[in-house]
Amino acid sequence: MACWVVMQDGKAVFIQVSMAANNSPSALEKEQAHPILTAMAEAIATTKRYAVVTGSNKGIGFEICRQLASKGIIVVLTARDEKKGFEALEKLKSDGLSDHVVFCQLDVVDPSSVASLADFIKSKFGRLDILV
Numbered sequence: 001m002a003c004w005v006v007m008q009d010g011k012a013v014f015i016q017v018s019m020a021a022n023n024s025p026s027a028l029e030k031e032q033a034h035p036i037l038t039a040m041a042e043a044i045a046t047t048k049r050y051a052v053v054t055g056s057n058k059g060i061g062f063e064i065c066r067q068l069a070s071k072g073i074i075v076v077l078t079a080r081d082e083k084k085g086f087e088a089l090e091k092l093k094s095d096g097l098s099d100h101v102v103f104c105q106l107d108v109v110d111p112s113s114v115a116s117l118a119d120f121i122k123s124k125f126g127r128l129d130i131l132v
């Protein structure tokens with residue numbers, strides 16, 4: 001038997017999956033989770049995560065920004081060219097992702113640009129969870 005605590009409609013739900021003899025899930029039983037499990041599930045669901053995507057004013061990087069931001073992750077869209085970067089940022093903002101995207105200039109072959117990005121992340125977020 002396996003158990004999970006998941007968030008459903010803003011509430012933590014404890015799910016038990018009974019395994020049949022052939023080892024496949026045979027039943028789903030849902031019940032109210034223990035308060036401690038509920039608090040843990042809520043903490044995980046509400047913890048902010050921060051990502052940086054390099055070369056993300058277009059192509060794969062841009063799409064990765066969109067997908068991460070639409071999952072609620074705070075994304076730093078970066079580009080070596082500021083104008084292109086801000087244009088890309090505006091596209092994501094107009095798609096309703098304003099609260100989850102910021103821009104920072106980054107040329108990956110310029111050490112001073114890399115150091116500036118590190119300072120930006122440290123001062124604004126205090127940590128980084130995802131680097132693409």
Ligand SMILES: NC(=O)c1ccc[n+]([C@@H]2O[C@H](COP(=O)([O-])OP(=O)(O)OC[C@H]3O[C@@H](n4cnc5c(N)ncnc54)[C@H](OP(=O)(O)O)[C@@H]3O)[C@@H](O)[C@H]2O)c1
Pocket residue numbers: 054055056057058059060061079080081084106107108109
């Ligand atoms: N497209 C595919 O199907 C595919 C498949 C497998 C692997 N890849 C690889 O994935 C990567 C991205 O592919 P893509 O199709 O998204 O390419 P892309 O559309 O050409 O985008 C590349 C991005 O990298 C940026 N960039 C280049 N040099 C940079 C630098 N020194 N500092 C910061 N940013 C820089 C570009 O900025 P600018 O606009 O300023 O040039 C652009 O934003 C490439 O390495 C590619 O080989 C792509």
